[in-house]
Amino acid sequence: MKIHKEGHRILLNTALLLLVLNLLVFWLAPAWLWLAGIVAVILFLLILQFFRNPSREIHIADNNIVYAPADGKIVVIEETEESEYFKDKRLQVSIFMSPTNVHVNRNPVSGKVNYFKYHPGKYLVAWHPKSSQENERTTVVIDNGEEEILLRQIAGALAKRIVNYLEIGEQVEQGSDMGFIKFGSRVDLFLPLDAQIDVSIGQKVRGNRTVIARL
Numbered sequence: 223m224k225i226h227k228e229g230h231r232i233l234l235n236t237a238l239l240l241l242v243l244n245l246l247v248f249w250l251a252p253a254w255l256w257l258a259g260i261v262a263v264i265l266f267l268l269i270l271q272f273f274r275n276p277s278r279e280i281h282i283a284d285n286n287i288v289y290a291p292a293d294g295k296i297v298v299i300e301e302t303e304e305s306e307y308f309k310d311k312r313l314q315v316s317i318f319m320s321p322t323n324v325h326v327n328r329n330p331v332s333g334k335v336n337y338f339k340y341h342p343g344k345y346l347v348a349w350h351p352k353s354s355q356e357n358e359r360t361t362v363v364i365d366n367g368e369e370e371i372l373l374r375q376i377a378g379a380l381a382k383r384i385v386n387y388l389e390i391g392e393q394v395e396q397g398s399d400m401g402f403i404k405f406g407s408r409v410d411l412f413l414p415l416d417a418q419i420d421v422s423i424g425q426k427v428r429g430n431r432t433v434i435a436r437l
């Protein structure tokens with residue numbers, strides 16, 4: 223299993239901390255070392271799975287197809303006013319990432335990064351209606367040559383560390399890593415009103431595998 227680079231330091235620090243705690247148990251209460259060891263292994267494995275990074279190559283590269291940028295569940299499909307960049311109506315599709323999902327975020331289309339902005343903010347639960355405007359978040363706009371797609375990474379109650387690798391002017395490839403939200407949260411997509419949506423509310427999706435929409 224490949225581990226994402228964002229997890230290397232956290233996993234190392236966790237392993238060292240658990241080792242120290244088990245040494246303390248061995249010194250102070252050796253009879254409970256077996257239980258401490260089991261708890262340590264379970265805790266480490268839980269954190270390890272947060273940072274797994276499965277290989278997900280795009281099967282069919284097509285810039286008219288918008289692939290899922292994250293693993294998770296579709297929680298919003300609606301026409302809404304996008305007030306930060308487009309300042310007009312767009313189709314919003316939101317993917318909720320639970321702590322058990324893969325947390326890598328990927329570029330849903332190829333193109334040029336026309337906009338990027340980081341917003342500090344609150345840590346409301348990711349499904350809260352105001353989380354898209356009030357939580358810590360990043361906003362990215364990718365121009366595929368014909369249409370602009372806006373993506374918004376949103377932190378939640380547990381996810382308090384958003385990582386985004388993109389820069390304005392950069393050319394990105396469909397399916398490549400866009401960023402990472404540690405311990406889950408939500409990713410919003412804002413699409414043209416005439417996009418054909420290929421998913422439904424409650425559907426589970428996989429990054430680089432599930433087709434969200436066709437432009």
